[in-house]
Amino acid sequence: MGSGKTALVAALARSLSDERSIAVVTNDIYTTEDAEILRRAAVLPDERITAVETGCCPHTAIRDDITANLDAVEALERDIPGLELVIIESGGDNLTATFSYGLVDRQIFVIDVAGGDKVPRKGGPGITGSDLLVINKTDLAELVHADLAVMAGDAARQRGERPTYLISLAADPKGGPVAEWVRRELRSPACIAVAGR
Amino acid sequence: MGSAAGPGNSGREASWAGDANRALNRDKSGGGKATLLLLADGRLPAGGHAHSGGVEEAVTDGRISGLDDLRRYLEGRLWTTGAVDAALAIAAWDLGDAVPLPDAAWSRLDAEAAARMPSPALRAASRAQGRGILRAARRMWPTPWLGDLAGIHPDGPLSAPALGAAARAAGLEAGDAALLACQNATTGPAWAAVRLLGLDPFSVACLLAELAPSVEAVAAEALSQGAGIDVAQLPALGGPMTDVAAEVHASREVRLFAS
Numbered sequence: 422m423g424s425g426k427t428a429l430v431a432a433l434a435r436s437l438s439d440e441r442s443i444a445v446v447t448n449d450i451y452t453t454e455d456a457e458i459l460r461r462a463a464v465l466p467d468e469r470i471t472a473v474e475t476g477c478c479p480h481t482a483i484r485d486d487i488t489a490n491l492d493a494v495e496a497l498e499r500d501i502p503g504l505e506l507v508i509i510e511s512g513g514d515n516l517t518a519t520f521s522y523g524l525v526d527r528q529i530f531v532i533d534v535a536g537g538d539k540v541p542r543k544g545g546p547g548i549t550g551s552d553l554l555v556i557n558k559t560d561l562a563e564l565v566h567a568d569l570a571v572m573a574g575d576a577a578r579q580r581g582e583r584p585t586y587l588i589s590l591a592a593d594p595k596g597g598p599v600a601e602w603v604r605r606e607l608r609s610p611a612c613i614a615v616a617g618r
Numbered sequence: 619m620g621s622a623a624g625p626g627n628s629g630r631e632a633s634w635a636g637d638a639n640r641a642l643n644r645d646k647s648g649g650g651k652a653t654l655l656l657l658a659d660g661r662l663p664a665g666g667h668a669h670s671g672g673v674e675e676a677v678t679d680g681r682i683s684g685l686d687d688l689r690r691y692l693e694g695r696l697w698t699t700g701a702v703d704a705a706l707a708i709a710a711w712d713l714g715d716a717v718p719l720p721d722a723a724w725s726r727l728d729a730e731a732a733a734r735m736p737s738p739a740l741r742a743a744s745r746a747q748g749r750g751i752l753r754a755a756r757r758m759w760p761t762p763w764l765g766d767l768a769g770i771h772p773d774g775p776l777s778a779p780a781l782g783a784a785a786r787a788a789g790l791e792a793g794d795a796a797l798l799a800c801q802n803a804t805t806g807p808a809w810a811a812v813r814l815l816g817l818d819p820f821s822v823a824c825l826l827a828e829l830a831p832s833v834e835a836v837a838a839e840a841l842s843q844g845a846g847i848d849v850a851q852l853p854a855l856g857g858p859m860t861d862v863a864a865e866v867h868a869s870r871e872v873r874l875f876a877s
Binding site: 450473474475476477478481482485486487488489491492 | 661662663664665666667668669670746749750753754810813814873874875876
């Protein structure tokens with residue numbers, strides 16, 4: 422909670438919406454909270470932001486029964502001709518939140534420095550299996566006595582070849598390196614997931 | 619799909635094609651008890667987990683606060699919504715798997731089903747569930763007529779007719795379709811109540827076990843009225859509160875379930 426999932430979704434929309442036709446699906450626990458934040462940030466027009474209800478089980482909606490999310494993606498594809506990239510934000514805030522590859526092509530997992538520098542060592546499917554691990558809020562490292570080298574080292578051990586980026590969305594609200602990764606990694610059309618702690 | 623596929627290669631299209639190829643090499647659908655159990659399993663990815671069957675609103679407005687309330691709610695729902703859904707599922711099953719699909723008959727069934735659901739919010743929720751059921755069924759038992767059925771209903775079929783069609787495509791009998799409809803009318807709301815109120819899940823399981831003979835009875839009654847009757851003559855039982863509450867629920871800012 423508060424690691425920066427919604428901030429990263431907003432950053433990607435800001436960076437990429439000039440190049441690609443983008444829409445966002447949110448899976449909030451309380452229906453529309455994250456969708457409202459994105460609307461207020463005005464990173465995308467309203468009709469490109471959809472919220473799905475998850476019946477108290479946000480993990481189920483992105484992993485075991487992806488029906489509501491598929492339904493939302495297909496409705497966006499129908500309503501927005503030429504749609505190229507859908508970003509799906511999870512509502513499940515913990516280390517076991519993981520997306521089904523029946524729904525998305527790539528997933529990004531977000532944790533933050535303020536959550537403690539031991540988090541990468543703990544592992545879990547999000548840390549070990551995501552296509553990109555983002556460690557946000559590097560600007561807070563000194564304040565919370567977190568050792569960024571320890572976090573990067575533990576992440577590398579957990580993830581093998583999979584990349585990890587240490588960033589600060591406060592300092593770089595367009596999430597430069599992450600947007601660059603998406604550009605490199607994904608041709609259109611594609612679905613990308615943002616989960617996190 | 620995902621990492622295994624090439625960059626940006628959407629896994630969804632690829633899996634549709636793969637399933638269709640597998641279907642060509644497969645004989646007739648099973649249609650046995652195991653198939654029925656599969657369709658009745660709450661873990662089936664058909665979107666049902668996000669719907670509470672009206673329980674969320676009933677909890678919010680105080681009509682359900684414990685196990686006794688839940689028992690009364692489920693009994694009422696079974697003998698009204700359950701009975702109507704069972705009849706609609708049988709009628710859909712009865713329209714069969716003819717290709718080309720009888721468009722006019724399906725449209726008429728859809729109109730009759732919709733007329734039994736005055737609340738627009740309830741109809742929208744039912745169509746969302748119908749889309750989910752049809753999506754799963756098309757992947758599990760890919761037959762051309764299920765695709766035609768999706769074409770006839772651009773917003774999705776209502777959930778009970780969709781269930782009847784899924785049962786038919788799965789090789790099940792009309793009675794199985796009725797049983798599934800009645801089972802869905804009770805188990806979904808019951809487990810939603812566990813999540814919303816923190817009820818003892820064993821007490822709720824007990825309640826569902828006690829209800830099982832009634833579930834069978836309502837399904838059997840729907841079947842005895844027979845497949846093949848004019849759809850206008852299908853039962854039209856309901857409770858105005860169900861529709862009123864669905865409209866209130868849809869207007870709420872904070873909502874955990876889609877309906």
